[in-house]
Amino acid sequence: xxxxxxxxxxxxxxxxxxxxxxxxxxxxxxxxxxxxxxxxxxxxxxxxxxxxxxxxxxxxxxxxxxxxxxxxxxxxxxxxxxxxxxxxxxxxxxxxxxxxxxxxxxxxxxxxxxxxxxxxxxxxxxxxxxxxxxxxxxxxxxxxxxxxxxxxxxxxxxxxxxxxxxxxxxxxxxxxxxxxxxxxxxxxxxxxxxxxxxxxxxxxxxxxxxxxxxxxxxxxxxxxxxxxxxxxxxxxxxxxxxxxxxxxxxxxxxxxxxxxxxxxxxxxxxxxxxxxxxxxxxxxxxxxxxxxxxxxxxxxxxx
Amino acid sequence: xxxxxxxxxxxxxxxxxxxxxxxxxxxxxxxxxxxxxxxxxxxxxxxxxxxxxxxxxxxxxxxxxxxxxxxxxxxxxxxxxxxxxxxxxxxxxxxxxxxxxxxxxxxxxxxxxxxxxxxxxxxxxxxxxxxxxxxxxxxxxxxxxxxxxxxxxxxxxxxxxxxxxxxxxxxxxxxxxxxxxxxxxxxxxxxxxxxxxxxxxxxxxxxxxxxxxxxxxxxxxxxxxxxxxxxxxxxxx
Numbered sequence: 001x002x003x004x005x006x007x008x009x010x011x012x013x014x015x016x017x018x019x020x021x022x023x024x025x026x027x028x029x030x031x032x033x034x035x036x037x038x039x040x041x042x043x044x045x046x047x048x049x050x051x052x053x054x055x056x057x058x059x060x061x062x063x064x065x066x067x068x069x070x071x072x073x074x075x076x077x078x079x080x081x082x083x084x085x086x087x088x089x090x091x092x093x094x095x096x097x098x099x100x101x102x103x104x105x106x107x108x109x110x111x112x113x114x115x116x117x118x119x120x121x122x123x124x125x126x127x128x129x130x131x132x133x134x135x136x137x138x139x140x141x142x143x144x145x146x147x148x149x150x151x152x153x154x155x156x157x158x159x160x161x162x163x164x165x166x167x168x169x170x171x172x173x174x175x176x177x178x179x180x181x182x183x184x185x186x187x188x189x190x191x192x193x194x195x196x197x198x199x200x201x202x203x204x205x206x207x208x209x210x211x212x213x214x215x216x217x218x219x220x221x222x223x224x225x226x227x228x229x230x231x232x233x234x235x236x237x238x239x240x241x242x243x244x245x246x247x248x249x250x251x252x253x254x255x256x257x258x259x260x261x262x263x264x265x266x267x268x269x270x271x272x273x274x275x276x277x278x279x280x281x282x283x284x285x286x287x288x289x290x291x292x293x294x295x296x297x298x299x300x301x302x303x
Numbered sequence: 304x305x306x307x308x309x310x311x312x313x314x315x316x317x318x319x320x321x322x323x324x325x326x327x328x329x330x331x332x333x334x335x336x337x338x339x340x341x342x343x344x345x346x347x348x349x350x351x352x353x354x355x356x357x358x359x360x361x362x363x364x365x366x367x368x369x370x371x372x373x374x375x376x377x378x379x380x381x382x383x384x385x386x387x388x389x390x391x392x393x394x395x396x397x398x399x400x401x402x403x404x405x406x407x408x409x410x411x412x413x414x415x416x417x418x419x420x421x422x423x424x425x426x427x428x429x430x431x432x433x434x435x436x437x438x439x440x441x442x443x444x445x446x447x448x449x450x451x452x453x454x455x456x457x458x459x460x461x462x463x464x465x466x467x468x469x470x471x472x473x474x475x476x477x478x479x480x481x482x483x484x485x486x487x488x489x490x491x492x493x494x495x496x497x498x499x500x501x502x503x504x505x506x507x508x509x510x511x512x513x514x515x516x517x518x519x520x521x522x523x524x525x526x527x528x529x530x531x532x533x534x535x536x537x538x539x540x
Contacts (some may be wrong), residue, residue, distance in 0.1 A: 168405070168408075168409075171398075171402060171405055171406060172406070172409065174398070175395055175398070175406050178395055178397065178398075179393060179395065181357070181377075182389060182393040182395075183406065183409075184376070184377040184378045184381070185355060185357075185377050185378075185381060185387050185389060185393075186381060186386075186406050186407055186409050186410050186454065186458070187378050187381035187382045187409035187410025187411070187458060188378060188406065188409045189378050189409075190376070190378060
């Protein structure tokens with residue numbers, strides 16, 4: 001109905017849903033680590049970028065698709081765990097500001113390495129470009145990637161909900177996010193909980209990298225940077241303190257960006273971020289605790 | 304003779320520039336309740352936090368069955384067989400009662416005999432079994448305190464530390480908690496009870512140390528519980 005009012009076609013709607021799904025996954029990746037470390041990992045986009053370069057290199061070397069995806073996962077997960085071991089763990093007892101600055105440093109470091117190794121022109125990941133081709137569903141042409149993105153995001157959500165609710169490590173992660181000190185006093189191993197959160201967050205970054213390279217095959221050192229900033233805004237708008245609200249925030253901002261991108265005339269799409277961030281400011285003025293947070297809940301540890 | 308379950312020797316703990324605990328030594332053994340009473344700010348909680356590894360002592364030693372635990376992380380102290388029932392209970396209100404209990408299992412050393420231990424905990428606190436599926440935040444203060452003790456017990460600890468378990472509870476609930484502590488002692492645990500309710504603690508515990516300004520001033524036995532003059536004098540010493 002809204003679509004009809006704005007004059008948006010089904011294809012745009014599907015694209016917006018897909019973008020929302022991808023952003024929701026990024027929001028979960030950021031929200032999980034925030035939950036246990038009270039830290040916004042600004043280097044999250046660079047993890048996605050590293051995965052995207054892995055895919056681009058694999059396609060340049062002529063590797064089969066599955067090998068490229070495997071390389072992407074390996075690179076992102078190794079980088080995530082290194083980040084935990086070298087940066088997060090030694091700095092965990094420090095103030096949030098110190099850790100925040102440290103993630104900025106990691107972000108710039110990874111981006112500079114990419115610039116040195118691959119140059120500013122970037123590389124092209126072509127191995128998954130067949131997903132750009134449309135399929136026709138009841139008369140509407142929809143790109144395969146939109147369907148893949150939605151299905152993958154739904155599967156990830158279900159898997160994550162099962163993990164958090166049915167396994168011990170999930171329970172420990174939830175408890176650590178609510179009250180870490182009490183969890184440790186009960187015998188929950190801090191290092192293991194944090195490493196688990198970082199690992200899952202890395203897995204999601206790798207999945208996002210695969211899907212974003214389909215949408216944008218040209219991989220440059222600032223790949224996914226804009227997406228990360230938009231997702232961070234979405235996470236703050238949704239409500240950082242709860243994973244559910246952060247995820248909804250990520251989805252909402254992705255969906256809104258997709259719709260606006262479709263609704264705005266092409267010559268005005270450069271103003272898209274302005275529209276999105278204007279909406280963010282309005283939401284935060286009206287509901288500082290987050291759009292999807294419970295009323296009356298204190299906004300704590302917000303960055 | 305085997306070493307005591309928990310032994311503190313000449314312990315000094317600081318909170319920044321403030322000396323919270325000074326030269327404190329005492330021990331407790333299996334099947335014993337030792338009380339630690341005294342006014343606010345006497346250093347009772349700091350002593351417990353030092354045992355759990357939340358505060359690092361500047362001097363002295365803390366030994367569990369003769370082995371020093373100084374410098375260990377809180378989770379490692381818990382996994383070595385020490386369980387703390389923290390001040391204010393620190394129940395996870397958004398999790399169910401059953402999930403809170405499952406968290407207590409994190410500190411457990413062996414998986415075996417879990418069912419038997421669970422049954423004993425449920426016998427001690429029937430309300431915990433009855434409300435298993437409810438969010439813990441929906442429980443009353445007294446019920447939450449029972450859950451907090453149950454959560455500590457499912458870890459099957461050798462040493463149980465309690466930080467003011469009767470705080471803010473109705474008299475009937477205080478009875479339930481103190482009766483449970485008696486049963487826990489009879490089961491062979493070493494119990495260290497930090498309390499403000501001096502008279503009841505002295506009556507229950509095998510020994511009670513009166514703490515003030517970071518040092519132990521006096522040790523009382525159950526026979527002193529009726530002697531109000533001694534207790535009041537000890538508090539204001």
